[in-house]
Amino acid sequence: MINGGCSDDGFDYFRGWLITQGRETFERVIADPDMLADLPAVRAFAADGIDIECEDALSIAWTAHQEATGEELPNDAFTIRYPELDPRAVSALATTVFCGNGGEERPVLYADSEGGAALVAIGMPELLRLLLVAPWWRDCRAFTAEESAELTAEYLEDMPDLAVRRDRAAAALGLDLPTEAEVLARLRKVATEEGKEFVLIFTPANEPYDLLIKG
Incomplete structure (x- = not known):
């Protein structure tokens, strides 16, 4: 129900926002997604009709590496592995x-x-x-x-x-x-x-x- 729907990009941007809320909140939401309704930020966004998202959070590692080294992340730097879909x-x-x-x-x-x-x-x-x-x-x-x-x-x-x-x-x-x-x-x-x-x-x-x- 967050943001009135969920495209692939929309989910990623929402996930980016959730990461910025800190580890404690992130882990609580993973364990019980319904607790999102208790977050003051979610209530405020919902009341104003604002999408909950933070695309910039997804590029933090990329940006930090680039600023520190002047180079882009190597292709083998990404370690995420997606499971086979049922x-x-x-x-x-x-x-x-x-x-x-x-x-x-x-x-x-x-x-x-x-x-x-x-x-x-x-x-x-x-x-x-x-x-x-x-x-x-x-x-x-x-x-x-x-x-x-x-x-x-x-x-x-x-x-x-x-x-x-x-x-x-x-x-x-x-x-x-x-x-x-x-x-x-x-x-x-x-x-x-x-x-x-x-x-x-x-x-x-x-x-x-x-x-x-x-x-």
């Missing part, structure tokens, strides 16, 4: 972005890695409420009470303290949370009624997305 994780990659011009009141598009997409909210507050109240919304198909109960139970198996985390994040963000039924009804309305005014195009292929949520 194909199941790759298939789960997705993105959430604002559509069109304007501020945080813009429609929010969710697109998965398999060509599916849907408008899921109008504005950042509505998106945050959806993610906090029904983080499993992507698995909704029938939008029935029985389906919701089943999905909630499955999610709680992996995160039994979901309610505590949700309430803490909502308090930090100053959000009043709707009921599960209300947030899912709103999701369906946005996707099927307000979303019908949009043609969702996957621009690299110039083809329309498959609708994830249908009326």
